[in-house]
Amino acid sequence: MSRVYNFSAGPATLPVDVLEQAKAEMLDWQGTGMSVMEMSHRGKAFVSIAEDATARLRRLLNVPDNYSVLFLQGGAAGQFAGVPLNLMGSNPKADYIVTGNWGKKAIKEAAKYGQPNKAASSEDTTFTTIPGRNSWQLTDDAAFVHYTPNETIQGVEFQDTPDVGGVPLVADMSSNFLSRPVDVSKYGVIYAGAQKNAGPAGITMVIVRNDLMGKPQSGCPMILDYQQQADADSMLNTPACYAWYMCGLTFAWLENQGGLDAIEAINKRKAAKLYDFIDASDFYSNPVETSVRSRMNVPFLLADDNLNADFLAQAEAADLTTLKGHRSVGGMRASIYNAMPESGVDALIDFMQTFEKKNG
Amino acid sequence: MSRVYNFSAGPATLPVDVLEQAKAEMLDWQGTGMSVMEMSHRGKAFVSIAEDATARLRRLLNVPDNYSVLFLQGGAAGQFAGVPLNLMGSNPKADYIVTGNWGKKAIKEAAKYGQPNKAASSEDTTFTTIPGRNSWQLTDDAAFVHYTPNETIQGVEFQDTPDVGGVPLVADMSSNFLSRPVDVSKYGVIYAGAQKNAGPAGITMVIVRNDLMGKPQSGCPMILDYQQQADADSMLNTPACYAWYMCGLTFAWLENQGGLDAIEAINKRKAAKLYDFIDASDFYSNPVETSVRSRMNVPFLLADDNLNADFLAQAEAADLTTLKGHRSVGGMRASIYNAMPESGVDALIDFMQTFEKKNG
Incomplete structure (x- = not known):
């Protein structure tokens, strides 16, 4: 076996140690006589895997107690709908800061559920810059402000969390999640597809401040309903068990790196x-x-x-x-x-x- | 390593040969120097894996050419919303046959998007029977008729495909998918979470007749939009790559069984x-x-x-x-x-x- 250096933007290279452990445990996880893929998600073994992964993520990001951590299916693209479906229940207004392809897709999807306002965009520079905070045309009474801390395609990254006052800040953090410390308390919602820094494709983390849940639009599919998923420990329906397990291994690796x-x-x-x-x-x-x-x-x-x-x-x-x-x-x-x-x-x-x- | 006999209802036991192959290929898929989990979903290697799995599923079920085969995230529960979001675009009426817990959940979710009619139910026998076809109170102009061929919790299974005339028949086939031959041409939509007979949790197959796509409700999240996903070969966004690969291995095993x-x-x-x-x-x-x-x-x-x-x-x-x-x-x-x-x-x-x- 020879391994390559794989510069894929995602799905992306995983730590060799993580893959070695997954390989070793493939047919028999810790003496249970079964693969993690074969376990009932309601059983003790898998529940312990899910809880361990969740606890590690909370530790890594120092997630405050008044936030829920969800592991959902559907990718960050699913959250392009999930965020407005959950946060525009009573207010259809939101501000979007567009600094690349993913921000463009996010605001387009949000327009299905409300009136997102493009408060700033760097499209005039073909997304090689980030508009200065003082140029943003924010709405007075927006339900949230959405931005993309790192744009995977253009390679532009916010170096600090923008200040948007008391309005909930929502971040599609898919491509720089867990690459640097983040003050979660400055956010209303952070979401991230796993397939860059957190694990394989097929699972998406959503970190949401508890007071923002429980008021979704009536058309919110139950799988995207934050409150329902939080109440069910992200097991309202069968979760992406193996991807969750792989995230847990990746979090453990990250803790071992310091x-x-x-x-x-x-x-x-x-x-x-x-x-x-x-x-x-x-x-x-x-x-x-x-x-x-x-x-x-x-x-x-x-x-x-x-x-x-x-x-x-x-x-x-x-x-x-x-x-x-x-x-x-x-x-x-x-x-x-x-x-x-x-x-x-x-x-x-x-x-x-x-x-x-x-x-x- | 000792393996157990695992009678889990899902996620469920997988063929040992499939797990052995996944284990052997974990760090290096066929000389690529990377795990399937690390591959760009747009790259040649993963596209070949996805196409091979899709072709095998088409062969196993003899899927007619006028049907699309999708591999989506969100589980069958996601399709409880996906079906009405895609099929109730111009007609909010649909008939639901309720023969267990999953049928109950499906009709409840559909009520978010239209007026589903409970056309038959066996709840009066605590779901130990299936109401005879001649007792079904079908709507004249329903967009579709939905049923659950096998109810995982109650253990009741339709032994034949019910005749609903020209109305598209929709089946949540999660728990008996690929366990017996099915005449796909009798269906409008068949959907199934993988985690019983087809692979690990985290991926859901949707087999949809092409004329039923392309007319979704305006609030349909793009990840659940059948036409958009079909046009993108189920890669509108990053799919659940590893689960898709595992399904392909399982399909190959099934072909080897005959x-x-x-x-x-x-x-x-x-x-x-x-x-x-x-x-x-x-x-x-x-x-x-x-x-x-x-x-x-x-x-x-x-x-x-x-x-x-x-x-x-x-x-x-x-x-x-x-x-x-x-x-x-x-x-x-x-x-x-x-x-x-x-x-x-x-x-x-x-x-x-x-x-x-x-x-x-």
């Missing part, structure tokens, strides 16, 4: 190395404004687009995979989430140097 | 053995009318409820697990899906005989 402060330091170093290399080169470029560059997703362009296919083929041959950029941006993208080891970033930079020498 | 005709013969034999034993005993009983007993879920009562705890503890000690009946029915329940080997049913009967001798 938690979010420790992983942030590593993520900062990995990203700085790659951006510094790109900025020092005349061959590679990154279009994003320096102050809002993502630590997780690093898009970059080659000086000559005609070399893209060669770059990708030679990278693949060097076991550096899934580097093709999103079609809306072009070029390359290296996603360097928590589980991408620093050696992977070093190997990528080495390869880029060599490729530049041959073609630059 | 397909649905072959598995039906085995399932018939397994169920007949267990029911015959129960019927011949004065100590055990099954309350369900003989002609509608489920081949998948066999609830049974002990002559004395005070023995339930002993029965469960001794069964557990004999590596026969998860036999406790649902709280709404009491007693025991043995779920004997496709992946439960005949030797498991034999072992259960042996144990029940011994227990009866000691306590009868």
